Amino acid sequence: xxxxxxxxxxxxxxxxxxxxxxxxxxxxxxxxxxxxxxxxxxxxxxxxxxxxxxxxxxxxxxxxxxxxxxxxxxx
Amino acid sequence: xxxxxxxxxxxxxxxxxxxxxxxxxxxxxxxxxxxxxxxxxxxxxxxxxxxxxxxxxxxxxxxxxxxxxxxxxxxxxxxxxxxxxxxxxxxxxxxxxxxxxxxxxxxxxxxxxxxxxxxxxxxxxxxxxxxxxxxxxxxxxxxxxxxxxxxxxxxxxxxxxxxxxxxxxxxxxxxxxxxxxxxxxxxxxxxxxxxxxxxxxx
Ligand SMILES: Nc1nc2c(ncn2[C@@H]2O[C@H](COP(=O)(O)OP(=O)(O)OP(=O)(O)O)[C@@H](O)[C@H]2O)c(=O)[nH]1
Ligand SMILES: [Mg+2]
Numbered sequence: 001x002x003x004x005x006x007x008x009x010x011x012x013x014x015x016x017x018x019x020x021x022x023x024x025x026x027x028x029x030x031x032x033x034x035x036x037x038x039x040x041x042x043x044x045x046x047x048x049x050x051x052x053x054x055x056x057x058x059x060x061x062x063x064x065x066x067x068x069x070x071x072x073x074x075x
Numbered sequence: 076x077x078x079x080x081x082x083x084x085x086x087x088x089x090x091x092x093x094x095x096x097x098x099x100x101x102x103x104x105x106x107x108x109x110x111x112x113x114x115x116x117x118x119x120x121x122x123x124x125x126x127x128x129x130x131x132x133x134x135x136x137x138x139x140x141x142x143x144x145x146x147x148x149x150x151x152x153x154x155x156x157x158x159x160x161x162x163x164x165x166x167x168x169x170x171x172x173x174x175x176x177x178x179x180x181x182x183x184x185x186x187x188x189x190x191x192x193x194x195x196x197x198x199x200x201x202x203x204x205x206x207x208x209x210x211x212x213x214x215x216x217x218x219x220x221x222x223x224x225x226x227x228x229x230x231x232x233x234x235x236x237x238x239x240x241x242x243x244x245x246x247x248x249x250x251x252x253x254x255x256x257x258x259x260x261x262x263x264x265x266x267x268x269x270x271x272x273x274x275x276x277x
Binding site for chain 1: 140141143145171172174175178179
């Protein structure tokens with residue numbers, strides 16, 4: 001199942017399939033297509049959305065998180 | 076005759092929080108001057124290291140994730156790099172998160188300055204059982220890679236020595252080697268850095 005990163009539930013994880021935001025913006029923080037990530041927190045309204053990638057936390061705005069498509073891991 | 080017969084300028088560049096300033100302090104000791112970068116509120120620290128009649132001016136460049144600057148510190152990093160075409164660049168990577176730092180490292184490599192890598196926080200990597208294949212990383216990048224620990228003072232002499240072996244990176248060759256022209260143990264991907272498997276740079 002695919003979801004926007006902004007829709008991932010707390011502690012849900014998945015693999016990045018597509019990035020429709022500035023790739024540059026996320027790539028240099030370690031979020032890229034095929035990376036595996038886990039949702040840590042998601043604040044409503046404008047964010048931030050914080051995910052864990054390779055043991056690092058990466059924070060981004062809700063708008064950016066909406067542009068990231070994730071294949072959700074099966075529970 | 077001048078007291079020192081050669082002077083190198085070294086730019087220390089890397090992501091925020093990788094230990095650039097800690098390394099800088101180890102290398103320069105007390106001989107440092109902090110100033111605002113002209114027209115900004117961003118601090119830039121410069122210091123000197125003298126060794127065997129050689130003088131090294133070392134600049135602790137503000138941390139950046141990318142050279143497509145998004146804040147004042149990154150802007151200053153870009154301007155310092157652009158303003159020192161002859162400087163040797165020391166790219167500082169955090170050994171516990173090498174892959175993240177390679178994005179900026181490759182952008183800096185595209186500038187063509189002679190360059191080498193300080194693989195800092197090697198003590199933390201050991202402690203967390205993150206093993207970095209230094210030989211393969213060095214082979215792929217084609218520049219010296221020196222494991223260091225700024226907190227323990229490990230690798231400092233090797234860093235100074237690496238200044239003299241710094242190479243202008245060859246991006247096309249790096250790309251070719253990263254995509255498989257490097258010989259590595261059967262079944263292992265090139266650049267096999269524990270804990271960072273998966274994901275292909277765009
Ligand atoms: N374990 C370990 N910690 C280190 C090492 N080098 C630096 N640190 C720690 O990492 C933190 C960040 O170090 P700094 O030297 O401030 O990092 P920086 O790269 O200058 O950061 P910015 O100036 O924000 O870009 C500090 O808490 C240091 O004590 C190291 O080799 N090993
Ligand atoms: Mg610093």
